[in-house]
Amino acid sequence: DDVGGLLDSLYAEEIDFARLRAIAPADCAAHWESSLDFLKVVTEAWPAYLAAQNLEDPARRRARLLDAAGKRLARETGPVVVAGTTGSMPAVARLMAIAARLPQGAVILPGLDRALAADTRGWSMIDDGHPQAGISAALAAIGVTPDEVAPWPSSADAASPRGALISLALRPAAATDDWLALAAAAGAEDKGFARALDGVLFIDAAHEEAEAAAIALLLREALETPGRTAMLVTPDRDLGRRVAAKMRRWGVIVEDSGGTPLAGAAIGGFLRLVAEWLAAPADPLAVMALARSRFARFGLDNPGPLVGRLDRRLRGPQLTEDLAVLAAWLEGEDAGLAPLLAAFKDAAAHWPAGGRDETERVEIAALLDAHLAASERIAAGSGGAATDLWRGEDGDAASKLLSELTMLAPALGTIAPADYPQTFVQLISAATLRGADDAHPRLAILGPLEARLLSADLVILGGLNEGVWPSQPGLDAFLSRQMRKEAGLPSVERRIGLSAHDFAQLAAAPRVVFSRARVSAGTPARPSRWIVRLKNILQGANALGPFDATARLAAIAAAADRPAAVEPTPPPRPMPPVEARPRELPVTDVETLIRDPYSIYAKRILRLKPLDRLGEPIDRRHFGNLLHKAFELFTRDGVDPGAPDAFARLKVLLAKEARRRGIDGAFLAAWRSRFDDAMAWFLGFDRQLRDAGARSFPEAQGAHAFDIGGREFRLTAKADRIAVADGGARIFDYKSGSLPTLDQMTAGFSPQLPLIALIVEAGGFVDLGPRTVESFAYLKAFNRKEDGKDDVAASGDDARAIIARTEAAFRRLIAAFDDPRTPYLSQPRPQFLTDYGQYDRLARRREWGVEEGAE
Structure with missing residues (x-):
């Protein structure tokens, strides 16, 4: 971008590349020589490439065409009008000079500040960042003075109160020594700037969202007056999109002149998803993000059911990075997924053979061809063609852009295939799709450039923060400010001057709103220099307060989103009928019933099972x-x-x-x-x-029916290992994570092993028969300490006591839930609260947990 920007500037300003070496100052020659070596891309390689291709740089061609037009117009005797420009490029300035000297020629200058022009001292001190810098340069190029410029017959008085206020606020910095006196005089003449501020509002919102809400309210308010038009003007495309989104709450579609970025449109999103999947074809997240796209058809009329099945199979961790391995496993699990998997494998086959090697570099052209072929395979319908992908205006625009990109790709060189998704997004980042056809005819969201030739009853200037409007002047990666000046290049502040001119013109609208956000992207934002100057004058005259609409609009926006009444959500207390309650549980669920009964309600009564996350x-x-x-x-x-x-x-x-x-x-x-x-x-x-002569029973399964209150309740178990010797049984449970404590087992809060012991002693494990349980233990399988003190075990009398207490507690627990008045509460025991339970979202814990002080 830096090289391209310098190249454009050199051609536009008609500067000979040879001047670059000549301007290198002696005191930084070494640094300059290193930069110059890189600039050979500009000074030697680029012209050579153009010559070899029989091409011409667009900026140079434009200058030649303008000069040719000037020569032709110089012979004209009829009317010739040049309008809509301040002559920022030499070729344009030459054309303006020719038109100005023709018998019936005219140059229409946009927004000459006559108040400043009448002040010889102030006019002479205009710098590149001033709104009149472009016009001042154009007049000098044409060879006329400001007083020789005639006013347009039907234009408003250039010295109107608003125009005078803006002119004063943006007075050249070098001429502000008498600023306070001039402001006091202007304020006295206009009675506190009453006429200048007629129709003016200021918004100083807390953040971008609040700013967008306030602007949306003003646009919506404008529609209440029949025939009234309004436009938001801002260089901040994010702000424009926020406002457009908020207008949709009223069913109003506002066209954004910036259009929709292709990368953010539906078709651009699909192409991006394909690129990301090609770079990681076995990543479950990439697979499902692509499969869920509305463009993904996989050669089927209705791929939806298969996509749902694929989603369920891919839940959990990523098992492999190899698509072939993943596809083989998926087909083994669900043969019906074959059509989807075939499409994925066909699409991936287009990717170059070296495209999976992180050290390999591949031609961008080859990657782009593979990308588009894979996209069409995924998007192909049952007829075999990807007709839906390129259908409509968006599809047609995307197709044309990608065709152009394909033509240019051979010149783009090579990259690592893993970098292709980001490269593709960068390549299409500047492309936009046109706005909606059903946009409201009386509203618009415009950039400053598009707004120059338009007007509206209400003009809202949004995003008035430093770095946004005006934008931050970019640093030249190759030339210092002094070097740019010696080379004849414009200063980096000239763009600020052009922006300031747009601001000054728009600020003179009959009804105008100046809007900004105090916080942007989470950090404090500095107000635009123009707003600071304007407010300084108004605050000095104590004239700002009545025109600040921030509080009023914020209150309306808050009221629009405020419910009529706020009723706290109570914790869920489901009490299903006894016949709906489970009569059988595995021993692991008994602990859950103690700690989080709601999970048992959701799992065993509602029969809801939480899904694992993808990847x-x-x-x-x-x-x-x-x-x-x-x-x-x-x-x-x-x-x-x-x-x-x-x-x-x-x-x-x-x-x-x-x-x-x-x-x-x-x-x-x-x-x-x-x-x-x-x-x-x-x-x-x-x-x-x-x-020790023990006989082991791995993953032994058992069950026993308990008579509790005259009703049968069946308890099931699967023991990791039961070892039997001399008639006694020892129960073991392997743990890869944290282990329960002995106190928790004793208190009955971790009853898994004692309950298994009950089933063993009742003869519920058929292969063992009834056995006396001598001990039970949790064994830590991972990260064991050398002293072997990781395990939690109980044996002898301690084990007998825990088993007895556990049985009594288990009977009380089941009896309690056999009472239809007993609710299934969500994590009712504070000592066992967890940050996240599998069914917390269903229980809506975040809505009521804070109210109860539980979180």
């Missing part, structure tokens, strides 16, 4: 499940834990289970050391049990 991180939970299965298979196979190959066989079982679940081996690498530690511990633990 959630692989963590202890997932790898803990892998270990559980590997331990089970090892124990069932009866492998001797002391055998030399025992560790290797356990690793094989783990890898097989990972493949069965679709987990790529690459994802196991980061956890390898912890897996190795856990497996080494398990082999030692297994050997101890076998040396």
